[in-house]
Amino acid sequence: MLLETKNLTKRFGGLIAVNNVNFSIERGKINAIIGPNGAGKSTFFNLISGFHKPTAGQIIFKGEDITHLPANKRAKLGIARTFQTTHLFEQSTVLDNVIIGHRLRTSSTLFDAIFRTKRLKREEAQCKEKAMEVLEFVGLTDAAHKIVANISQEEKKRAAFALALATDPEVILLDEPAAGVNPDETEGLEELIVKMAEYGITVCLIEHKMQMIMKIAHKIMVLNYGEKIAEGTPEEIKNNEIVIQAYLGGSAIA
Amino acid sequence: MIAVLKQKKIAALAILFALAFPLLIPNNYYLHMMTLSFIWMIAVYGLNLLAGYTGYLSLAHAGFFAIGAYTLAILTVKAGLNFWLAFFLSCVISSFIGFLVGLVALRTKEHFFAIYTLCVGYIIYLVIDKWDNLTGGVRGFIGIPSPANIGPISFQTPVSQYYLVLFFLLLVVFVMYRIVYSLTGRTYIAIRNSEELALTIGISTMKDKLVSFVLSIFFTSLAGALYASFIRFLGPDIGYISVMFDLLIFLLVGGIGTMSGPVVGTLLMTSISQQLQFLQDYRMLIFGPILTLLVIFYPRGVVGGVIHWKTKRTENNRDSRVGKISSHSSNEKQVKEG
Numbered sequence: 001m002l003l004e005t006k007n008l009t010k011r012f013g014g015l016i017a018v019n020n021v022n023f024s025i026e027r028g029k030i031n032a033i034i035g036p037n038g039a040g041k042s043t044f045f046n047l048i049s050g051f052h053k054p055t056a057g058q059i060i061f062k063g064e065d066i067t068h069l070p071a072n073k074r075a076k077l078g079i080a081r082t083f084q085t086t087h088l089f090e091q092s093t094v095l096d097n098v099i100i101g102h103r104l105r106t107s108s109t110l111f112d113a114i115f116r117t118k119r120l121k122r123e124e125a126q127c128k129e130k131a132m133e134v135l136e137f138v139g140l141t142d143a144a145h146k147i148v149a150n151i152s153q154e155e156k157k158r159a160a161f162a163l164a165l166a167t168d169p170e171v172i173l174l175d176e177p178a179a180g181v182n183p184d185e186t187e188g189l190e191e192l193i194v195k196m197a198e199y200g201i202t203v204c205l206i207e208h209k210m211q212m213i214m215k216i217a218h219k220i221m222v223l224n225y226g227e228k229i230a231e232g233t234p235e236e237i238k239n240n241e242i243v244i245q246a247y248l249g250g251s252a253i254a
Numbered sequence: 255m256i257a258v259l260k261q262k263k264i265a266a267l268a269i270l271f272a273l274a275f276p277l278l279i280p281n282n283y284y285l286h287m288m289t290l291s292f293i294w295m296i297a298v299y300g301l302n303l304l305a306g307y308t309g310y311l312s313l314a315h316a317g318f319f320a321i322g323a324y325t326l327a328i329l330t331v332k333a334g335l336n337f338w339l340a341f342f343l344s345c346v347i348s349s350f351i352g353f354l355v356g357l358v359a360l361r362t363k364e365h366f367f368a369i370y371t372l373c374v375g376y377i378i379y380l381v382i383d384k385w386d387n388l389t390g391g392v393r394g395f396i397g398i399p400s401p402a403n404i405g406p407i408s409f410q411t412p413v414s415q416y417y418l419v420l421f422f423l424l425l426v427v428f429v430m431y432r433i434v435y436s437l438t439g440r441t442y443i444a445i446r447n448s449e450e451l452a453l454t455i456g457i458s459t460m461k462d463k464l465v466s467f468v469l470s471i472f473f474t475s476l477a478g479a480l481y482a483s484f485i486r487f488l489g490p491d492i493g494y495i496s497v498m499f500d501l502l503i504f505l506l507v508g509g510i511g512t513m514s515g516p517v518v519g520t521l522l523m524t525s526i527s528q529q530l531q532f533l534q535d536y537r538m539l540i541f542g543p544i545l546t547l548l549v550i551f552y553p554r555g556v557v558g559g560v561i562h563w564k565t566k567r568t569e570n571n572r573d574s575r576v577g578k579i580s581s582h583s584s585n586e587k588q589v590k591e592g
Binding site: 089 | 429432433436437438439440441443444447448450451453454455456457458459465469565
């Protein structure tokens with residue numbers, strides 16, 4: 001178990017977005033969170049990555065309580081995430097976008113920048129090397145010098161993965177990685193996610209594309225109205241009565 | 255690579271021209287205007303670091319320009335400090351005030367940040383205007399010394415002052431260049447691009463924003479201190495909102511978030527407004543529409559427009575190179591563009 005939530009709750013005024021959720025992200029596996037729109041999946045991600053402060057409950061990462069740690073410090077501990085929309089800087093090249101991802105593992109300051117110290121030069125080379133390494137990993141080596149505005153949606157997703165991977169994460173949270181991507185390209189992204197897990201990076205993802213989830217996930221949690229209604233392997237979830245009623249509309253999975 | 259070499263050539267030519275300017279045009283009026291433009295450029299570079307590269311549009315910078323200027327005046331005239339010590343201290347004191355303001359201001363974002371800093375700027379103006387004993391209030395502050403000699407070099411003549419200001423301008427440009435093209439600069443740009451994303455990749459945005467804010471104010475108050483020692487008279491008006499919008503216009507016209515934007519914008523706007531002097535305040539009737547059009551069609555100013563045009567051209571070149579292999583598709587494209 002790499003990351004664990006205990007009785008995690010988030011209230012927005014009268015609305016309980018996440019209610020008393022106990023969940024664990026298993027090391028080296030692909031963990032999926034599914035649920036209807038508005039079930040609290042994204043809020044749950046925001047709690048884990050540190051964008052929202054939980055109303056109650058705890059988040060434990062590698063045995064350490066990180067409930068009150070800000071997002072940037074969680075990133076340093078090894079929790080990376082991507083967003084539904086990619087947030088990349090469109091006017092700049094893919095490589096330039098990804099280089100900054102390794103910044104958190106460097107320590108050069110303003111002083112280093114002004115005097116162009118050895119440390120800065122070394123760390124700049126290190127960041128660039130890391131960026132090329134992760135771009136190769138996600139299969140974007142050829143697109144490294146293209147302007148982001150000119151690449152496809154799928155390539156943008158890969159670039160966003162690369163940026164998250166450049167932080168040297170232990171766990172990567174993917175928020176709807178295959179949204180807005182066609183079926184062929186979805187398969188490509190699937191392969192990439194499996195590759196990440198094989199590489200030793202724990203994956204946790206939110207996704208609406210059921211086929212994809214059922215194929216690649218080792219473990220699934222189902223949220224509905226902020227509450228965990230089921231947890232288990234894809235097989236177990238497929239045959240779970242409550243899930244079928246709440247989420248799949250009473251019929252078998254397409 | 256070629257583009258970088260070309261840029262360096264243009265920069266070298268511009269520096270050479272600036273160095274030769276007093277020899278080429280030995281006219282004290284133009285020299286005065288040029289020196290003043292250089293001072294504005296330094297302030298605009300300060301604003302550019304924060305607004306252009308870090309994405310926080312501050313409207314308090316005229317206030318900090320004034321703090322830099324008045325601090326120099328007070329420290330030299332009232333406290334009788336050595337000029338260069340006072341010069342250094344005025345930048346430090348102004349930056350420290352900036353640090354305190356930044357601690358609060360940087361908790362807001364976007365237009366809230368702009369409005370907050372606008373208020374801070376106006377409060378600074380009011381303090382200068384009303385604190386008669388210290389600043390001379392509306393009567394202004396007179397008798398500020400010109401820069402003290404450094405060894406055998408004196409700064410009494412317009413030409414020597416021109417070179418002094420040019421020296422500081424080049425220094426600021428150099429420091430800006432080093433920062434922007436470093437990991438620190440990339441960090442600022444990442445914050446400008448998306449603060450949320452910056453946080454998730456482990457950037458402690460508050461710290462970086464604060465450093466950028468303080469440094470930006472350091473540059474602007476440096477410009478203020480130079481202004482005080484060059485003009486040698488100060489009125490509260492230099493901290494007024496209109497000065498702020500002048501700085502902003504220089505930056506927007508030149509190109510916000512570009513390296514040469516402040517130089518281009520300041521030169522362009524000061525020379526145009528010189529040419530239109532006979533129209534007095536009606537100048538604004540001409541400036542207004544031009545600015546609106548510029549912001550709509552060239553949101554990154556003149557320099558941004560040139561950069562955009564260049565990248566488009568190189569991309570088209572690349573396309574046509576690829577097109578040689580598959581000429582069919584490139585023909586189609588040309589037809590469309592034609």
